Amino acid sequence: MATSISAIGSEQRRAASGLVWRRAAALGSLWAAFEIVVGSFLHNLRMPFTGALLASLGVLLMCAGVRVWRDRGLVWRAALICALMKSVSPSAVILNPMIGIFAEGLLLQLALVAFGRNWPACAIGGALAVSLTLVQKIVSLLLVYGTDVVRLYEGLVRYAARASGWHGLSPEAPILTLLVAQAALGAAAGLGGWRWAGRYRPGVLSGRPQEPSGRLAEASQRRSAPVKPSLPWLTAAAAALPAGMFAVSSYPLAWSAPAIAGVVALALWRYGRAMRRLRRPRLWIELAAVLLLASLVFGAIENDVGRGLRSGAQMILRAVYVVVMFSAISVELTHPRIIGRLRRGRFAAAGAALEAAFRALPDFLGMMPAVRTGLRNPSETLAALFDRVEYWQGRTPAVVLLTGEKGEGKTALCEELAKLARTRGYLVGGVLSPGSWSDGTRAAYRVLNLLTGESRPLARRSGEPGPVRQGPFVFDLAGLEFGLAALADAAARRADLVIVDEVGPLELRSEGWAPELDRFHAEATCPMLWVVRPGLLEQVRQRWPGLDGAPVLRVRETSARELAALLLGGEFYRGSLQHTGR
Numbered sequence: 088m089a090t091s092i093s094a095i096g097s098e099q100r101r102a103a104s105g106l107v108w109r110r111a112a113a114l115g116s117l118w119a120a121f122e123i124v125v126g127s128f129l130h131n132l133r134m135p136f137t138g139a140l141l142a143s144l145g146v147l148l149m150c151a152g153v154r155v156w157r158d159r160g161l162v163w164r165a166a167l168i169c170a171l172m173k174s175v176s177p178s179a180v181i182l183n184p185m186i187g188i189f190a191e192g193l194l195l196q197l198a199l200v201a202f203g204r205n206w207p208a209c210a211i212g213g214a215l216a217v218s219l220t221l222v223q224k225i226v227s228l229l230l231v232y233g234t235d236v237v238r239l240y241e242g243l244v245r246y247a248a249r250a251s252g253w254h255g256l257s258p259e260a261p262i263l264t265l266l267v268a269q270a271a272l273g274a275a276a277g278l279g280g281w282r283w284a285g286r287y288r289p290g291v292l293s294g295r296p297q298e299p300s301g302r303l304a305e306a307s308q309r310r311s312a313p314v315k316p317s318l319p320w321l322t323a324a325a326a327a328l329p330a331g332m333f334a335v336s337s338y339p340l341a342w343s344a345p346a347i348a349g350v351v352a353l354a355l356w357r358y359g360r361a362m363r364r365l366r367r368p369r370l371w372i373e374l375a376a377v378l379l380l381a382s383l384v385f386g387a388i389e390n391d392v393g394r395g396l397r398s399g400a401q402m403i404l405r406a407v408y409v410v411v412m413f414s415a416i417s418v419e420l421t422h423p424r425i426i427g428r429l430r431r432g433r434f435a436a437a438g439a440a441l442e443a444a445f446r447a448l449p450d451f452l453g454m455m456p457a458v459r460t461g462l463r464n465p466s467e468t469l470a471a472l473f474d475r476v477e478y479w480q481g482r483t484p485a486v487v488l489l490t491g492e493k494g495e496g497k498t499a500l501c502e503e504l505a506k507l508a509r510t511r512g513y514l515v516g517g518v519l520s521p522g523s524w525s526d527g528t529r530a531a532y533r534v535l536n537l538l539t540g541e542s543r544p545l546a547r548r549s550g551e552p553g554p555v556r557q558g559p560f561v562f563d564l565a566g567l568e569f570g571l572a573a574l575a576d577a578a579a580r581r582a583d584l585v586i587v588d589e590v591g592p593l594e595l596r597s598e599g600w601a602p603e604l605d606r607f608h609a610e611a612t613c614p615m616l617w618v619v620r621p622g623l624l625e626q627v628r629q630r631w632p633g634l635d636g637a638p639v640l641r642v643r644e645t646s647a648r649e650l651a652a653l654l655l656g657g658e659f660y661r662g663s664l665q666h667t668g669r
Contacts, residue, residue: 107158112440113447113479114152114161115168117472118145120451122169122188138220139269142191143276145169146216149195150209150280155287155473157204166192168444183413187223191216195277206281213277214270221262221269231409232402233336239380239402287470320357321419328412335405340397347408354411358418374403447479486608486615486634487654490624491642493529497618498522501588503647504616505537508584508655514538516577517586517615518570518600520545534566536573537586543569557592567599574603582613584654589618595630604631614654 121144129137149162170189198212228236241258248256327350334343379399454475491497498521505515519535521542534545545566546557553561577585585607593599607615608631619627628634638653 107161108164108440109443109479110152110156110158110476111161111164111168112443113476114148114156115165115172115440116444116447116479117451117476118148118165118169118188119172119444119448121145121148122173123452136220136269138187138224139217139272142187142217142220143213143272145188145191146195146209146213146273146276147280147283149192150213150277151284151287151469151473152280152476153199153204153209154281154284160196162199163189163192163196164440166196168440171441172444172448183223183227187220190223191219194219206278209277209281210274211277213273213275213280215273217273217276218266218270221265225262231406233332233405235398235402243380283466283469286466287473316419318419321416324354324412324415324419328409328416331408331412332405335401335408340401340404344404347404351408351411354415358411358415374406443479447475451475486617486637487650488624488627488634488637488639489616489618489642489645489650490621490639492621495642497642498588500642500645500647500650501586501616501618504650505584505586507647507651511651513583513655514580515584515586516573516580516582517584517588518573519586519588532560534570534573536569536576538573538576538580538582541569545570555593555598562593562599570600571603574600574607578603578607585613585615587615587617589620590627591620591623595623595626608634616650616654 122141125144126137126141129140134140145166149165152165153161166189169192170185173185173188194215195209195212198215199208202208202211232239244256244258244261247253331347331350334346337343451472454472489497489500498519501519502521505519508515516538519537520532521535522529522532524530529548531547532545533542535542543566544563546560546562548559549561550559551561554564555562555567574585574587587600587604590600590604594601594604604617617627624639628637640650640653
């Protein structure tokens with residue numbers, strides 16, 4: 088009995104986790120929409136402290152979200168989704184904002200864990216999250232310019248103290264003042280989000296969500312098209328970054344500058360079209376200002392203008408090198424094998440959530456009013472967007488792909504999934520293709536209708552010709568018609584889940600189950616599990632456009648409960664208590 092209770096508890100936790108990931112996808116996509124629209128508005132105005140303002144907006148959204156949807160771990164998941172969505176940014180340098188967004192969400196989540204789900208936790212977490220933007224800026228400056236930037240800052244503060252007559256001004260005072268101001272802004276945002284959520288009531292959803300526009304995919308292609316990512320180049324860039332920083336800091340310019348110039352030249356040759364930041368006048372104006380200030384401040388401190396110029400040149404060399412190498416690493420991190428890990432195994436739920444967030448983003452962007460309009464009616468604007476979150480969190484993946492080699496147990500896992508879903512009251516349709524063996528060789532297949540339990544012969548190993556043949560197997564026309572009828576029956580009876588075992592060479596030739604798969608895929612009336620062998624995954628994606636974002640799970644790395652949680656999500660959890668079937 089204890090084992091049974093433990094299994095049920097584990098199942099419910101997995102299902103609840105699937106629901107949280109879907110909510111996080113919707114909320115993270117909304118956060119990303121605000122980053123795009125409001126961030127562009129603030130940057131165009133050349134507003135100072137844009138990072139703190141955007142962080143405050145993120146805190147407001149998250150604190151409102153945790154009061155509306157009381158799910159554990161919602162904030163850090165939404166922050167992770169929003170951070171990963173920065174990967175389609177046209178900027179080549181994406182690591183810094185990605186790390187910042189995720190760290191902000193993580194700090195807010197830690198405050199909620201430590202102090203409970205209440206307004207004090209939102210205030211404390213908001214203060215920590217927004218203050219992080221200043222800390223991150225300081226760390227970035229140290230990383231880019233080295234410790235000389237500290238000496239430069241201290242020299243400027245001492246000069247300002249002498250010029251103003253305010254001799255009590257210490258180098259720490261301006262930083263602490265900014266830190267307190269940002270903490271107050273973050274606390275106010277957290278309290279504002281919590282208070283607004285207390286008045287929010289979901290409204291009646293109007294309008295139809297837009298499908299993803301081509302512009303999003305084009306933006307990603309523009310970003311990744313210049314260079315084909317390579318794991319060896321990623322390894323080389325990751326190793327060269329600390330090595331070059333050490334060389335700049337430890338060796339004279341006469342030695343380090345030629346080596347750094349060679350690495351930068353190689354990076355520009357490979358990533359030239361991705362180095363947009365190097366073409367921005369603002370960067371070179373900033374570097375010129377650093378060189379001028381360093382020569383003046385260090386020259387005054389050490390009574391040696393030449394030494395000041397050398398220190399400034401060293402800071403600029405380091406800055407250019409860091410910008411170039413981070414740009415290179417950002418490009419290489421888009422390698423398909425790295426991105427693909429988000430769609431497989433234990434990362435499948437996060438990968439599916441990310442794909443759902445990308446599907447929702449055009450809808451959120453389309454609903455975003457002009458910034459000035461939103462400022463005039465902030466409560467109504469936020470309520471409409473949260474209504475949209477309510478909608479998008481309920482969407483499940485249209486298709487999940489299950490893959491594995493021959494004999495790894497794909498059909499057995501599908502059968503276990505079907506049984507598990509039925510015990511929770513779900514109507515499961517589709518087809519299974521169990522095989523039979525003779526003398527250690529696969530001899531024949533049958534097709535099983537999951538709705539009725541009936542089966543028919545499907546294929547047999549034979550050297551004789553037949554009307555439909557694939558490899559050593561000849562297919563039975565009556566069996567194919569029986570399987571197509573089973574799939575059509577699942578659609579007509581509106582099954583909660585449809586399993587297709589399997590999608591193979593026959594379907595790629597538009598035979599087999601292809602006619603019904605075309606209809607299911609076009610209408611997407613319910614979640615589906617397609618069984619596909621590893622070698623055919625790419626061909627199946629090409630045959631049915633839109634499956635690029637479908638989660639891929641390997642049979643040896645997943646279980647029936649994990650499949651149920653991913654395919655049926657929160658409905659699977661609630662179904663264990665109240666679902667009555669159709």
